[in-house]
Amino acid sequence: MRKGEETRNRILDVAEAAVLQKGFGGTSIEELIVETGITKSGFFYHFKDKNELAKALLNRYIENDERIYDEIFSRARDLMDDPLQSFLLGLKLLSELLADLPNGHPGCLVATVCYYERLFDREIQETNKNAVLAWRRRFGRMFREIMAVYTPREPVDVDQLADMVSSVLEGGIVLSKTLKEPNTLAEQVLMLRTFVRMLFLPAVESPLAAVRHDQLHGMAGSGQP
Amino acid sequence: MRKGEETRNRILDVAEAAVLQKGFGGTSIEELIVETGITKSGFFYHFKDKNELAKALLNRYIENDERIYDEIFSRARDLMDDPLQSFLLGLKLLSELLADLPNGHPGCLVATVCYYERLFDREIQETNKNAVLAWRRRFGRMFREIMAVYTPREPVDVDQLADMVSSVLEGGIVLSKTLKEPNTLAEQVLMLRTFVRMLFLPAVESPLAAVRHDQLHGMAGSGQP
DNA sequence: TCCCTCCTGTACCCGCGGTACAGTTTTCAG
DNA sequence: CTGAAAACTGTACCGCGGGTACAGGAGGGA
Structure with a gap:
């Protein structure tokens, strides 16, 4: 047993x-x-059979993936009370985690399945779809919390914004793997962070914003020592 | 023959x-x-053998891909003289082209090869890597032109910014395919457009900027009739 | 006419996914 | 300690797909 x-x-x-x-x-x-x-x-x-192996593989991968996001963003939530600052910190932590992977990110099974779709049964494709939708819900929830406090500089759809996180991660993995440059993925996550920060933070003018800017910029620089 | x-x-x-x-x-x-x-x-x-098929397939795909980008962005260049406005228009045209694909984007061979790496020889992996580097150079060149005129609101690395375009496209394809939502990819491209616009355009204050904002927002909505 | 390109047909090898099933060892509950 | 279930091993076999080898044929241009 x-x-x-x-x-x-x-x-x-x-x-x-x-x-x-x-x-x-x-x-x-x-x-x-x-x-x-x-x-x-x-x-x-x-x-x-192989299909059942794929099913088990995908389910395990998704569970693990969710667990990692849970940990990172709940840790960020503990350190920062403000939803925006907490999310930005989460992205920072995520980029650090990705930068610390010794051989770079091994790849995302969701993408693998996506590019293999026709060979698996409906159930696997459905699982895969649900994984992406779970990302959308997860990041969507975070952006909604942020928007309860901050007004975005430009009108954006929350779901599309949430999908942007998944896009940059998936795309960053492809770039990183293809180029064999482990840093690329981490850099892309930080780029996304810049996007989110710009979207919600007012133009740097107030002393508070200035302090925050320096602080974040300093953190971003500490990624690759 | x-x-x-x-x-x-x-x-x-x-x-x-x-x-x-x-x-x-x-x-x-x-x-x-x-x-x-x-x-x-x-x-x-x-x-x-199959390896030679893959080689021919990848080369043809990359050539076609480059051709499409050449066409779109040179068309945008003809319509707009300003490098930023031209690039933003190019992204708009690209998102429309993607939205008009009847069954959604079929997938990117570069990503397929990336997730299949070990089975092909060095040459194919090298070709794939060069394709991604070509994207980096292409978009990097455009961003450099933009930066000759505009100062980014936040300090950004040009290559990383260029990679962001590739990331969002690759990631958007994965999302779109997995969700079977053809629109998602086009929306992600428009989201990237918002990012670029925010990065280089000053805070909305001048009448010109206000007009531009309304106009772009209206255009974004016209994507899916 | 002859050669070259562009195929078709046949026959065969092997690695791999998958099945079937009988037998053996390990584990653990009672 | 015992017995039954769990967790395997061993063997034999099938069919499909990638790949090889080669012989030959149609069609067109010099």
Whole structure:
């Protein structure tokens, strides 16, 4: 019972790394069992086919992803009471986390599935769609809190603004992976941060705003020591 | 000679659509020859293996991609003399073009290759990397022209700003495809436009700026009739 | 006429996904 | 300690798809 879970997770670990590098079609079950140190029969004991492996992989990935966002933004919420400052800090923390990944971001399974859609069943595509919608709700909620306090400089749709966060992350991953420049993703997140800050913070004029600006600029610079 | 080129292009057309839907690993040569109405031998006459197909596919895709950007932004350049206004118009034209795609954006081959890297040779990965660098140079050049006239409200790195365009496009495609919402990609491009406008245009105060604001807002709404 | 391009047809190899099923070891509850 | 369920191993087999090898044929231009 306990042992089974552990083996299953080991398979998922190996499979996730392989799938993010080579896609689902490019990952053979053969190589998974070799690297996991299990037999073919053992593999099919845990997953009845590749589709079920994909399902488990995606669900685990999404859960983990959500957990990370929960942690980062709740930590930011604890440190800053203002919703805008808290969100900006969250983006800063996120960019630092991404910059600290030793080999860069390994890739997003949601994107992998997106570019593989036709080979999986409706359920997986639905799961994937829901993951993106969850991002939209998550960041949308944050932007609504911000907008309860701040008026955006330009009229923007909250959902579209929330999607912008997901876009920059997904796109930044693609750029970072393709260029093999781990920093690019972190920089893009900071660029997004600049966007959000500009959108909600008034033109730098008041002493308070000036202080805030220096403070944030200083933080942004401390990303890559 | 002429006939061979035509068949080759037909194969590439079929292959591109299939690969964007199912990835390289998920696309069988069998289905390509069936849909193209050619035999297996015929296929291997044109491409000695799948890697060479991928190479041809990617090169063709990138050329076409570059051509589209050339057209859009040179058209915008003809209509507007100011580099900023020209760039903003270009983004508007791009978002309209994307919104008019009947089934939404089919996907970007650069991203497909990025999520499939390990299965191709160095050359393809290099080509892919160069495509992203070309985007960086293209948009970087535009932003440099803009910065020769306008001072950004916040200090930004030109390359990172240029990458932001690529990020939002790549990320927007992933979101759009996953959600099966064709509009999402176009909206993200307009969101990026808002970012660029805010970054370079002074706070709305002058009558000119006010007019411009209304005008742009009206245009943004006309995207999906 | 001859050669070159552009294919078709046939036959075959192998790796991989997947099935089937019998047997073995490990784990843990009673 | 025992027994049953869980967690595997081993073996054998199927079909599909990528890829190779090669022989040959249609059509067109020099």
